[in-house]
Amino acid sequence: MDTLQLKGAWNETKGRLKKSFAALTDDDLLYSEGKEDVLIGKLQQKLGKTREEVIAILNTHDKNL
Numbered sequence: 001m002d003t004l005q006l007k008g009a010w011n012e013t014k015g016r017l018k019k020s021f022a023a024l025t026d027d028d029l030l031y032s033e034g035k036e037d038v039l040i041g042k043l044q045q046k047l048g049k050t051r052e053e054v055i056a057i058l059n060t061h062d063k064n065l
Contacts, residue, residue: 016061021047 014029028046031039043054 013058013062017057020057020061023047 010031014026014031017029018024023046024043028042029039030042040051040054040058043049043057044051047054047057049057
């Protein structure tokens with residue numbers, strides 16, 4: 001199972017995600033440390049992706065900073 005590794009500047013990652021997925025809002029991308037499951041769940045619903053797909057998307061956008 002893949003794990004979520006959010007690091008770096010979350011605001012920059014949010015910007016990249018919003019650029020890639022126009023349907024995402026600031027509310028969809030609210031992130032609090034220790035609340036990764038809530039973020040992943042919201043994104044799963046909004047994007048229609050599996051948990052693993054969402055984690056891969058987040059990790060990819062975070063590494064591109």
